[in-house]
Amino acid sequence: MINKVVFVEAKFKPVGKINTIxxxxxxxxxxxxGGEKDIMTEERSWEQTGWSDCEIDGGKLSEDLQNAIMSLNKEGYEVISVTPVTSAKYKYDWDQQKGRRDYGGSGYGYGYGYSYTEGLTIVAKKIS
Structure with missing residues (x-):
């Protein structure tokens, strides 16, 4: 039995703004x-300004998964499993303020973290 593993990368969602002209x-x-004047209408269009740093594009990931599975099927493989691969991001900071000699001072700290789907791993086996 011959197995094949394929990774399908998740892309982040495009972010942007709506322009009105x-x-x-x-x-x-x-x-x-007595002169003539053009009648103007408002038209809205979406302009991409970048990529999200925390939200993946689920629709695009589904399309990419479908394409990967179809490619594996054409090569004679049958999908055994599809497993999400999760990554995480975090940020933290802290600072201490010096106080008088008889006081220890004060400080603050914060931190946060979140996870997101980095992609999908497909495991397939060759059909004999």
Whole structure:
């Protein structure tokens, strides 16, 4: 039996903003002094400004998984398992303020962490 392992990387979600611009509608209206003026309409468009640092794109991951499975099937492999691979990020900081001699001073500290799906591992076996 021949096995094959494939890693499908998760991509982060695109982040952006919505831009609003005024564009001519193609229609005209008469002005106060007999001239014609374009009628403007509001048009919205989404502009990508970067990538999320904490949210993965689940739809894209599903598509990539489907493509990897189809490729394995074409090569004569049958999928045995799909396992998520989890990673994590964290940040912390602390600081101590010096106080008077008879006091120890004060300080603060904080920390946080979170996990996310880094990707998926597919294990497949060759069909005889």
């Amino acid at each position: 005024m564009v001519p509608s193609g229609e005209k209206k008469k002005g106060l002094f």
